[in-house]
Amino acid sequence: MRITRILILSILLMPVWHQNAMSAAVNKNVMVAGQNIGTLTLSNPAPYSDANRGGVTVSGNFAGNYPPLKSGVEIRWVQLISTSHPINTATAANTPYFDPGELDTTGDNDPFYWNTGLKANDGNNHPEFLYTNKQSNSGKTISFFDEPKRLFADKPVSWTAELSAVCWTPGTTEFGILWSGTYGFTIDNAGAVGVTGWNELASPAYLTQARLTAAFSGWTIGNPEHCITPEPASMLLAAMGLGAVGLRRRRAVPTGRSREG
Numbered sequence: 001m002r003i004t005r006i007l008i009l010s011i012l013l014m015p016v017w018h019q020n021a022m023s024a025a026v027n028k029n030v031m032v033a034g035q036n037i038g039t040l041t042l043s044n045p046a047p048y049s050d051a052n053r054g055g056v057t058v059s060g061n062f063a064g065n066y067p068p069l070k071s072g073v074e075i076r077w078v079q080l081i082s083t084s085h086p087i088n089t090a091t092a093a094n095t096p097y098f099d100p101g102e103l104d105t106t107g108d109n110d111p112f113y114w115n116t117g118l119k120a121n122d123g124n125n126h127p128e129f130l131y132t133n134k135q136s137n138s139g140k141t142i143s144f145f146d147e148p149k150r151l152f153a154d155k156p157v158s159w160t161a162e163l164s165a166v167c168w169t170p171g172t173t174e175f176g177i178l179w180s181g182t183y184g185f186t187i188d189n190a191g192a193v194g195v196t197g198w199n200e201l202a203s204p205a206y207l208t209q210a211r212l213t214a215a216f217s218g219w220t221i222g223n224p225e226h227c228i229t230p231e232p233a234s235m236l237l238a239a240m241g242l243g244a245v246g247l248r249r250r251r252a253v254p255t256g257r258s259r260e261g
Contacts, residue, residue, distance in 0.1 A: 026060070026198050030165070030179050033225050037178065038064040038075065040165060045183045047193045048147055054193035055149035055159070056185040062165050062178075063141040068228040069167065075142050076131060076168050076175065077113040080206035083159040085150050096206035098215050099146075099161070111175075111216045112168075113144070152191050160184035160196065162206040167227035173216075176224030180204040 026042040042060035049055075062075045069075075079099040086093060089101030100107035105122035106129060108115045114131035127133055134143045150157045162182050168175040180203065184196040209221050 026181065026200070030062075032068075032176075032178065032228055033230075035068040035228055036065055037069050037167075037228060038062055040179055042144070042163075042181075042198060045185070045195050045197055047185070047195050048149060049193055050149075052153070053149040053151055054157075054185065054187045054191070055147060056183065056193075056195050057147045058183055059143070059145045061136075061141050061143045063137065066140055070169075070227060070229055072169055073227045074131075074139070074168050074170060075178075076166050077142070077144050078111055078164045078166050078175070078207060079113045079146070080162045080204075080211070081148075081159065082162075082206065083150075084157055085154050085159075094158070096162070096211065102215070109216070111212060111219055112166075113163075114142075116170075148185070150187060152187060155187045155191060156189050157187040158184070159186070162201070162204055164204055164207050167224055169227075173218050174220045174222040174226075176222050176227050177204060177207065178224055180207065 025044045026040055028040055029036045030038050030040050040060070040062050043058055045056045045058045047054070048057045062077075064073075064075050066073075080096045081099050081101075082094055082096045084093050086095075086097065087101065088104035089097045090103065091097035091101070098111055099113060106115075106120045106126050108117055108120055110116045112131065114134050115126060115129045116131060118125045118127060118130050120126045120129065131142065132139070135141060136143070144163070146161070148159055148161070150159060160182055161184055162180060164180040165178045166175040167178055180201040182196070182199045182201065186194040186196070188194065207221070212219050212221060
């Protein structure tokens with residue numbers, strides 16, 4: 001759930017909470033084809049509580065390196081949620097859906113967490129969700145923030161998000177996955193809020209091509225190597241390979257004959 005502001009916590013009304021042992025901040029270089037394409041920084045998921053709701057707060061950013069990232073490539077976030085209490089979606093409980101949900105009229109028609117355009121599906125401008133307003137460092141860095149909540153009255157509650165940093169070229173309907181991880185929270189029958197820390201994934205479980213196609217027809221998950229400029233050594237090897245192929249072809253074509261296309 002995207003949040004535009006952080007509410008003031010009421011300490012006196014805050015219920016009991018715990019944070020499990022897996023919680024840890026993410027601060028790492030992200031590699032693609034042996035090249036460091038940027039630094040991912042994500043805060044420890046922290047418990048949220050007010051008089052009526054419990055949840056989790058998390059923030060962070062991805063600072064891209066240009067190069068090896070190609071000029072014009074953007075870093076975006078894609079988040080899917082699986083929860084016992086879905087909102088802004090017709091998706092069944094405990095079934096992953098894209099955030100924002102398809103019934104959230106402040107979203108747009110792209111699969112990204114922050115909106116691509118200023119005008120959302122409700123016909124109004126939403127600069128608070130525009131991805132370019134989340135960028136810094138001349139567009140090389142993009143921030144992330146989420147603070148999902150559910151009512152204590154709905155307990156027990158489970159809520160898990162799978163967040164992916166992806167690379168995307170504006171104007172296309174393809175992105176490459178750079179990193180994925182999960183975090184979340186629970187509210188037990190006693191009203192205690194539990195926070196689930198970051199669990200890094202070798203590959204996303206919620207963000208699949210089938211689920212992407214079902215929600216956003218025409219969008220594809222591509223190879224993230226398409227987002228980077230090849231290393232000079234790789235370009236040299238490729239050129240040498242092409243040269244060798246050309247030499248073999250020239251030797252195979254008799255002198256004085258032209259090939260038919």
